[in-house]
Amino acid sequence: MQALDTLDKAGYRRGGARRAVVELLGRQNCCLSAQEIFDGLRKARRPVGIASVYRALDALVDLRLVKRVDAGDGIARFEPMSADGEHHHHLVCRDCGKVEAFSDPRLERAIDRVAGGLGYSVDEHEVVLTGACADCA
Numbered sequence: 222m223q224a225l226d227t228l229d230k231a232g233y234r235r236g237g238a239r240r241a242v243v244e245l246l247g248r249q250n251c252c253l254s255a256q257e258i259f260d261g262l263r264k265a266r267r268p269v270g271i272a273s274v275y276r277a278l279d280a281l282v283d284l285r286l287v288k289r290v291d292a293g294d295g296i297a298r299f300e301p302m303s304a305d306g307e308h309h310h311h312l313v314c315r316d317c318g319k320v321e322a323f324s325d326p327r328l329e330r331a332i333d334r335v336a337g338g339l340g341y342s343v344d345e346h347e348v349v350l351t352g353a354c355a356d357c358a
């Protein structure tokens with residue numbers, strides 16, 4: 222994984238909290254909250270204190286290895302930055318709090334078109350759709 226090479230170069234020791242967090246996130250297709258990361262590491266028998274999880278996430282966001290996802294519900298979630306430019310957006314269920322990924326090339330083209338007319342050099346965008354999931358609707 223490219224993120225692990227970057228950590229090596231940045232001088233982070235193997236077995237540290239940052240590495241454990243990167244490895245866990247690297248196995249996800251989408252985002253996890255800090256609490257879910259904490260629980261996931263415990264389950265994987267690599268327990269890391271919650272404060273260390275938060276510190277690791279801050280450092281990884283600074284290194285641009287991890288992206289903070291704001292789903293609009295006040296819970297910070299995190300997902301790996303994709304090295305290959307894979308790009309998706311999020312659906313959030315207001316009832317059960319589930320977050321799912323979606324992507325749509327038509328949406329990307331529409332955003333590019335709009336961005337092109339705004340006079341900004343736009344390099345990032347966020348789209349979050351909120352409502353009730355299929356189970357909760």
Ligand SMILES: [Zn+2]
Nearest residue numbers: 251252300322
């Ligand atoms: Zn995601």
Ligand SMILES: [Zn+2]
Nearest residue numbers: 314317354357
């Ligand atoms: Zn739901």
Ligand SMILES: [Zn+2]
Nearest residue numbers: 308309329346
């Ligand atoms: Zn997009």
